[in-house]
Amino acid sequence: MNFLPPNGALNGTALxxxxxxxxxxxxxxxxxxxxLLVLALLRRASARSSQASATAAxxxxxxxVIDYTALLAITALYIWMLVSSHxxxxxxxxxxxxxxxxxxxxxxxxxxxxxxxxxxxGVYGATRPNLVSAPTGNPLGLDPSDPASHDDIVSAILILPxxxxxxxxxxxxxxxxxFFVPGMxxxxxxxxxxxxxxxxxxxxxxxxxxxCSQVCGLGHYRMQARLRVVSPAQFETWLASRETAILKTxxxxxxxxxx
Amino acid sequence: MTTPPLTAxxxxxxxxxxxxxxxxxxxxxxxxxxxxxxxxLLMRLHRTWPNLAxxxxxxxxxxxxxxxxxxxxxxxxxxxxxxxPQSAFPNLVLHAQIGASRMAFPRLNAAAFWIxxxxxxxxxxxxxxxxxxPIAGWTAYPPLSALAAAGPGQxxxxxxxxxAIALFCLAAVASSLNLLATILxxxxxxxxxxxxxxxxxxxLVSSSLTVIAFTALFAAASMLLADRHCGTSFxxxxxxxxxxxxxxxxxxxxxxWLHLFWFFGHPEVYIAILPGMGLASSLLANFTRRPVPAYRxxxxxxLLIGFLGLGVWGHHMFVSGxxxxxxxxxxxxxxxxxVPSSAExxxxxxxxxxxxxxxxxxxxxxxxxxxxxxxxxxxxxxLAQPALDAYxxxxxxxxxxxxxxMAMAGVFSLFAGIYYWYPLLTGRxxxxxxxxxxxxxxxxxxxxxxxxxxxAGLAGEPRHYAQLTGPVEYFANLIPVERGITWSAxxxxxxxxxxxxxxxxxxxxxxxxRPNPWQATTLEWSPIAHPAVTNGPYVYGPKAGxxxxxxxxxxxxxxxxxxx
Numbered sequence: 150m151n152f153l154p155p156n157g158a159l160n161g162t163a164l165x166x167x168x169x170x171x172x173x174x175x176x177x178x179x180x181x182x183x184x185l186l187v188l189a190l191l192r193r194a195s196a197r198s199s200q201a202s203a204t205a206a207x208x209x210x211x212x213x214v215i216d217y218t219a220l221l222a223i224t225a226l227y228i229w230m231l232v233s234s235h236x237x238x239x240x241x242x243x244x245x246x247x248x249x250x251x252x253x254x255x256x257x258x259x260x261x262x263x264x265x266x267x268x269x270x271g272v273y274g275a276t277r278p279n280l281v282s283a284p285t286g287n288p289l290g291l292d293p294s295d296p297a298s299h300d301d302i303v304s305a306i307l308i309l310p311x312x313x314x315x316x317x318x319x320x321x322x323x324x325x326x327x328f329f330v331p332g333m334x335x336x337x338x339x340x341x342x343x344x345x346x347x348x349x350x351x352x353x354x355x356x357x358x359x360x361c362s363q364v365c366g367l368g369h370y371r372m373q374a375r376l377r378v379v380s381p382a383q384f385e386t387w388l389a390s391r392e393t394a395i396l397k398t399x400x401x402x403x404x405x406x407x408x
Numbered sequence: 409m410t411t412p413p414l415t416a417x418x419x420x421x422x423x424x425x426x427x428x429x430x431x432x433x434x435x436x437x438x439x440x441x442x443x444x445x446x447x448x449l450l451m452r453l454h455r456t457w458p459n460l461a462x463x464x465x466x467x468x469x470x471x472x473x474x475x476x477x478x479x480x481x482x483x484x485x486x487x488x489x490x491x492x493p494q495s496a497f498p499n500l501v502l503h504a505q506i507g508a509s510r511m512a513f514p515r516l517n518a519a520a521f522w523i524x525x526x527x528x529x530x531x532x533x534x535x536x537x538x539x540x541x542p543i544a545g546w547t548a549y550p551p552l553s554a555l556a557a558a559g560p561g562q563x564x565x566x567x568x569x570x571x572a573i574a575l576f577c578l579a580a581v582a583s584s585l586n587l588l589a590t591i592l593x594x595x596x597x598x599x600x601x602x603x604x605x606x607x608x609x610x611x612l613v614s615s616s617l618t619v620i621a622f623t624a625l626f627a628a629a630s631m632l633l634a635d636r637h638c639g640t641s642f643x644x645x646x647x648x649x650x651x652x653x654x655x656x657x658x659x660x661x662x663x664x665w666l667h668l669f670w671f672f673g674h675p676e677v678y679i680a681i682l683p684g685m686g687l688a689s690s691l692l693a694n695f696t697r698r699p700v701p702a703y704r705x706x707x708x709x710x711l712l713i714g715f716l717g718l719g720v721w722g723h724h725m726f727v728s729g730x731x732x733x734x735x736x737x738x739x740x741x742x743x744x745x746x747v748p749s750s751a752e753x754x755x756x757x758x759x760x761x762x763x764x765x766x767x768x769x770x771x772x773x774x775x776x777x778x779x780x781x782x783x784x785x786x787x788x789x790x791l792a793q794p795a796l797d798a799y800x801x802x803x804x805x806x807x808x809x810x811x812x813x814m815a816m817a818g819v820f821s822l823f824a825g826i827y828y829w830y831p832l833l834t835g836r837x838x839x840x841x842x843x844x845x846x847x848x849x850x851x852x853x854x855x856x857x858x859x860x861x862x863x864a865g866l867a868g869e870p871r872h873y874a875q876l877t878g879p880v881e882y883f884a885n886l887i888p889v890e891r892g893i894t895w896s897a898x899x900x901x902x903x904x905x906x907x908x909x910x911x912x913x914x915x916x917x918x919x920x921x922r923p924n925p926w927q928a929t930t931l932e933w934s935p936i937a938h939p940a941v942t943n944g945p946y947v948y949g950p951k952a953g954x955x956x957x958x959x960x961x962x963x964x965x966x967x968x969x970x971x972x
Contacts, residue, residue, distance in 0.1 A: 235795070
């Protein structure tokens with residue numbers, strides 16, 4: 150039985166392996182404990198017939214030895230769990246941004262995810278709360294007076310190239326949202342007033358749902374978007390076409406403004 | 409035994425009699441648990457058949473679903489899983505178990521009940537205000553809970569919710585101060601700390617936790633109310649935009665709420681479960697007729713759980729964007745707390761294989777408690793690993809975890825306590841046959857309702873989703889699982905009707921009992937008003953009986969020690 154959704158991320162394979170191992174260990178411990186409970190029930194049924202089985206009032210040494218040995222064994226298991234998974238945690242969270250990552254800013258808004266690429270200059274333009282206006286096409290409140298904002302690409306779909314490290318900035322405009330990509334084994338909250346950092350490397354091209362995992366209001370359940378992992382060439386083509394479109398729009402707007 | 413009838417009105421409405429207060433608390437919790445269960449059934453109905461309309465109300469809108477979630481959790485966590493083990497049961501037996509003739513602060517103790525009642529009334533009023541009950545969940549993360557513009561129910565409904573929480577905190581602290589003072593100052597002669605029943609040790613620890621944790625929650629709720637109405641911004645960051653409209657610029661952070669809330673929230677689960685753990689040890693000793701084999705180990709484990717429980721709150725925040733090194737540290741403390749918990753479980757398992765197990769209904773529910781505590785507890789060390797939790801956080805895997813380890817284990821231990829102590833409430837016993845039917849149906853239905861949630865969680869299904877729609881194709885595969893959960897939930901709820909019938913009918917029709925029906929050793933069963941204690945709480949075993957009755961297999965704490 151495999152309930153986990155297909156994995157498409159570099160760290161996901163090791164994580165799935167460890168998660169399955171943990172689940173298997175815990176499942177068999179669960180079965181063993183429940184068998185002991187059932188045995189205790191059955192033992193009582195047979196003990197009823199043999200009154201003589203009454204043991205001494207003092208706790209039997211053997212049982213206590215079993216108690217403490219089992220406790221030591223399970224403590225060793227817990228320590229292994231902690232150490233083995235810490236490597237994964239360190240690899241995914243406790244590292245410095247890699248060189249040449251794809252940079253994307255994720256913004257959660259009731260009930261929509263927006264993805265912003267910094268454009269050719271590699272710098273995110275400034276945003277201002279009072280400029281936020283989804284109906285006029287500026288859902289993030291990009292400030293046109295900041296030149297760095299002119300080439301920023303805002304998208305409702307997250308497109309990423311395969312096999313390149315990705316550096317996400319997580320933001321939220323209104324309430325806390327949970328950025329959750331099950332297929333990338335990726336989850337972190339976007340908290341208003343803070344900028345979160347999240348790194349991962351998608352490997353398998355395909356479409357992956359992006360969900361909200363932190364209750365954010367009445368539309369929480371439909372706050373869903375899509376991550377599309379494509380080949381690096383397709384990614385560059387898409388980026389360039391969006392870039393051209395945006396520069397054209399900006400030029401038209403500037404022309405309109407000067408007349 | 410002269411116990412007034414169950415439904416008899418206390419002689420004075422504002423009674424300070426602990427037995428009367430225990431009954432009042434039980435009725436209060438009964439109202440809460442019935443309502444909380446009905447709300448959860450509505451949630452299950454909506455998840456399984458989204459278009460079904462509810463009589464009178466009509467169709468369940470997404471905001472209604474979230475209001476159901478919020479109120480279900482608040483009722484169950486505060487008014488059932490806290491009120492019964494931490495208020496009803498101690499009023500019923502705590503002072504008796506330590507041989508005290510009365511509580512240390514009877515009036516404070518009585519006041520706590522009425523403040524709790526006021527809290528419940530205020531909470532339920534949230535259903536009837538414009539826009540209805542809050543939708544932010546029982547964790548009420550700001551800014552969703554801080555700004556009325558964030559959604560329906562986030563105006564007056566949330567104000568009432570916060571007021572109810574603040575009142576509950578006052579009551580919980582008042583009640584626990586009384587319990588602490590009673591345990592520390594009113595023990596009868598000879599009742600030193602090595603002779604305390606493990607339930608009393610549990611109440612000592614859980615009451616200390618209550619004073620610390622609910623004080624933090626009271627502060628948090630007050631600060632949030634101030635943010636909403638007094639222009640402060642403890643939890644409001646700068647630059648918030650709601651529905652395209654810039655909100656008041658704050659200088660605070662929602663992270664502060666997360667820390668304060670979970671500093672309360674995690675000890676809260678130990679407040680709810682520690683009395684059940686103490687009760688399990690006591691009942692296992694009684695129904696196997698053998699002492700608790702590692703009394704000191706159990707006491708140390710209880711103290712360690714309480715102490716470590718204050719330092720694990722960050723495991724609710726692994727994916728909040730908290731410093732990842734903090735995640736590592738909280739993962740460590742969380743794994744650490746698994747060790748004393750495992751020590752208790754292993755000792756219970758060992759106890760099961762000593763002596764003869766008497767399978768009366770309280771014992772069955774204790775076995776159920778252990779079964780669920782293990783089932784839910786074992787996923788704890790998985791969720792304690794930040795790397796694994798980063799996938800499982802806020803999925804149905806977590807819902808399965810805490811419903812097994814806190815809700816089901818908690819409720820089964822409450823049932824064990826009620827069946828066991830019922831003679832103290834009414835002078836009669838509950839019906840054994842009905843009790844056993846109640847147990848077996850509940851056990852199977854509870855596993856049917858909560859175990860499959862693990863699979864939904866592994867598939868990545870998040871919590872708090874009013875419907876399973878959208879681009880996630882594999883959610884469709886979960887619909888049969890969801891349907892099975894719903895049917896089990898209905899069976900589980902139906903089984904509780906057997907309990908309610910038994911509970912009320914036995915009050916007048918139950919078999920009347922001998923003074924000490926379970927042949928127990930602890931002082932709540934003592935016929936003597938002012939006992940003096942010379943021996944430990946669990947002297948069971950062949951030939952353990954007092955000198956006058958050497959054929960008996962137990963030595964009550966109120967009998968003088970047998971010279972060897």
